[in-house]
Amino acid sequence: MRGQSIPEGVTPMPEDRLPSRAEDFSEWYNQLVLRAELADYAPVRGCMVVRPYGWALWEAITRELDRRFKATGHVNAGFPMFIPKSFLEKEKEHVEGFSPELAVVTIGGGEELEEPLAVRPTSETIIGHMYAKWVKSYRDLPILINLWNSVVRWEKRTKLFLRTTEFYWQEGHTAHATAQEADEETLRMLDIYADFAENEAAVPVIRGRKSDSEKFAGAACTYAIEAMMGDGKALQSATSHNLGQNFAKAFNIQYLDEQNSQQYAWTTSWGLSTRFIGAIIMVHGDDTGLILPPRLAPTQAVIVPIWRKEEEKSAVTEKALQLEQELRQTYRVRVDLRDGLTPGYKFNDWEMRGVPVRIEIGPRDLAAGTVALARRDRPGREGKTTAAWDGLPQSVGALLDEIQLALLARAKKFRDDHTQDPADYDGFRGAVEQGFAVSWWCGDAACEEKVKEDTKATIRCIPLEQPDGKGRCLVCGKDASRKAVFGKAY
RNA sequence: CGGGGUGUAGCGCAGUUGGCAGCGCACUGCGUUUGGGACGCAGGAGUCGGCGGUUCAAGUCCGCCCACCCCGACCA
Numbered sequence: 051m052r053g054q055s056i057p058e059g060v061t062p063m064p065e066d067r068l069p070s071r072a073e074d075f076s077e078w079y080n081q082l083v084l085r086a087e088l089a090d091y092a093p094v095r096g097c098m099v100v101r102p103y104g105w106a107l108w109e110a111i112t113r114e115l116d117r118r119f120k121a122t123g124h125v126n127a128g129f130p131m132f133i134p135k136s137f138l139e140k141e142k143e144h145v146e147g148f149s150p151e152l153a154v155v156t157i158g159g160g161e162e163l164e165e166p167l168a169v170r171p172t173s174e175t176i177i178g179h180m181y182a183k184w185v186k187s188y189r190d191l192p193i194l195i196n197l198w199n200s201v202v203r204w205e206k207r208t209k210l211f212l213r214t215t216e217f218y219w220q221e222g223h224t225a226h227a228t229a230q231e232a233d234e235e236t237l238r239m240l241d242i243y244a245d246f247a248e249n250e251a252a253v254p255v256i257r258g259r260k261s262d263s264e265k266f267a268g269a270a271c272t273y274a275i276e277a278m279m280g281d282g283k284a285l286q287s288a289t290s291h292n293l294g295q296n297f298a299k300a301f302n303i304q305y306l307d308e309q310n311s312q313q314y315a316w317t318t319s320w321g322l323s324t325r326f327i328g329a330i331i332m333v334h335g336d337d338t339g340l341i342l343p344p345r346l347a348p349t350q351a352v353i354v355p356i357w358r359k360e361e362e363k364s365a366v367t368e369k370a371l372q373l374e375q376e377l378r379q380t381y382r383v384r385v386d387l388r389d390g391l392t393p394g395y396k397f398n399d400w401e402m403r404g405v406p407v408r409i410e411i412g413p414r415d416l417a418a419g420t421v422a423l424a425r426r427d428r429p430g431r432e433g434k435t436t437a438a439w440d441g442l443p444q445s446v447g448a449l450l451d452e453i454q455l456a457l458l459a460r461a462k463k464f465r466d467d468h469t470q471d472p473a474d475y476d477g478f479r480g481a482v483e484q485g486f487a488v489s490w491w492c493g494d495a496a497c498e499e500k501v502k503e504d505t506k507a508t509i510r511c512i513p514l515e516q517p518d519g520k521g522r523c524l525v526c527g528k529d530a531s532r533k534a535v536f537g538k539a540y
Numbered sequence: 541c542g543g544g545g546u547g548u549a550g551c552g553c554a555g556u557u558g559g560c561a562g563c564g565c566a567c568u569g570c571g572u573u574u575g576g577g578a579c580g581c582a583g584g585a586g587u588c589g590g591c592g593g594u595u596c597a598a599g600u601c602c603g604c605c606c607a608c609c610c611c612g613a614c615c616a
Contacts (some may be wrong), residue, residue, distance in 0.1 A: 207613095
């Protein structure tokens with residue numbers, strides 16, 4: 051396991067310590083979210099309040115995704131949160147998938163509504179309605195729109211960030227003239243998610259296709275990126291759907307092609323939600339708290355001033371503020387000037403919040419022209435070095451880059467160490483108990499179902515990258531041409 | 541929606557046979573402290589989850605309800 055013990059030289063008070071990840075991963079997660087002040091329980095069942103620190107993390111995520119969306123030609127728009135209930139009923143699979151979890155408004159302005167309004171669980175239907183209005187000619191295509199909003203799904207069982215009644219996300223909706231274009235779009239967005247996850251969040255992911263039983267209600271084909279959490283379970287971290295012509299037909303999105311004949315458009319949708327914050331927590335966090343990837347951390351470095359006497363206080367504070375000014379040009383940095391708290395308390399506090407780099411400056415540093423740099427991903431003394439004031443921005447920058455890469459490498463190693471290619475079904479059962487099993491699958495839903503009944507594990511995805519050759523289905527022994535990733539999922 | 545658990549100060553909990561509502565942490569003020577979770581003194585803080593019942597008297601006993609958490613079936 052990657053869970054570190056409490057760093058050397060630290061003796062936390064028992065009630066201040068998180069439950070260890072090995073002891074109770076779920077409780078570790080719940081308490082960490084609350085204590086790091088990412089989110090809190092709202093007074094409405096299953097809903098959360100995203101607190102400023104959590105929202106700052108979400109803003110960093112939105113910033114990076116939005117940049118990528120715009121770079122690939124997408125534009126943002128706003129669509130209503132209310133959707134006529136009848137819209138949800140137009141696409142057969144879509145209704146079946148979403149009706150059990152709809153919130154419906156029946157009264158408006160004190161009067162019963164003629165048609166109930168669903169609070170959007172996702173916007174495919176209202177998008178379909180509007181695109182039908184907007185699309186007349188092949189010249190109107192493609193439409194590449196993204197929405198930043200929140201949606202509501204009445205989930206039976208909720209957990210902060212991972213599955214809440216209302217959650218924040220982005221949903222992209224595109225319409226294209228050809229099947230090929232739609233397919234390219236679907237895969238392009240999957241790649242953007244994968245690139246974001248690995249390079250910004252340091253979360254290694256497997257790009258793959260969902261099996262029919264796991265695909266989005268109404269999609270022709272669903273792709274997803276799957277990540278392994280610190281307890282070996284899988285988290286679907288983003289999805290990209292090729293909707294084929296299903297919604298185009300249900301909502302009559304038609305255009306005249308160059309030969310002047312009516313054609314149905316091909317549409318896609320793709321999303322990443324606040325669930326991803328859960329992935330960051332569960333992939334990187336340790337027993338002392340969060341570990342945020344430097345590129346997304348709301349605060350990349352925190353300066354903790356240390357003093358004994360009053361005259362030291364002013365000198366240390368002055369230097370700390372000066373260094374902050376210098377670092378602030380390039381990095382998100384802050385000085386912890388809170389009075390009446392010991393440095394030790396502050397160290398633990400910022401570690402709980404996952405700030406990647408801590409800069410300590412005290413009287414000894416003042417005399418030497420140095421600071422102590424502590425990296426969050428290596429606990430205790432091991433992660434501490436000394437750096438000169440001169441060139442500090444460069445030192446901090448290098449350290450942040452190093453941490454970013456180290457986090458990705460560590461997460462990848464953890465995933466690989468917990469991924470097996472079991473030789474037989476018995477081995478398979480063991481493999482999915484502690485992580486992923488990558489096994490040949492014949493493609494039959496019955497084999498998938500048997501695995502689920504036997505082990506609670508599901509096909510997380512059929513990876514896009516496949517080995518050469520063929521094998522025998524792990525379950526039924528018939529010929530199989532693809533390997534699938536099996537695992538227990540959140 | 542089934543199974544289990546918990547509801548007492550912001551958090552964690554104690555509360556005996558029914559008899560004045562408590563402890564630790566956090567919080568406020570003052571002072572001393574500050575290189576890995578400081579200390580002293582003085583304070584503030586409660587619809588004991590809700591409703592009803594038994595009783596002279598209910599946090600405690602009885603009934604009903606609600607909320608939340610955990611475990612299972614459905615989902616980003």
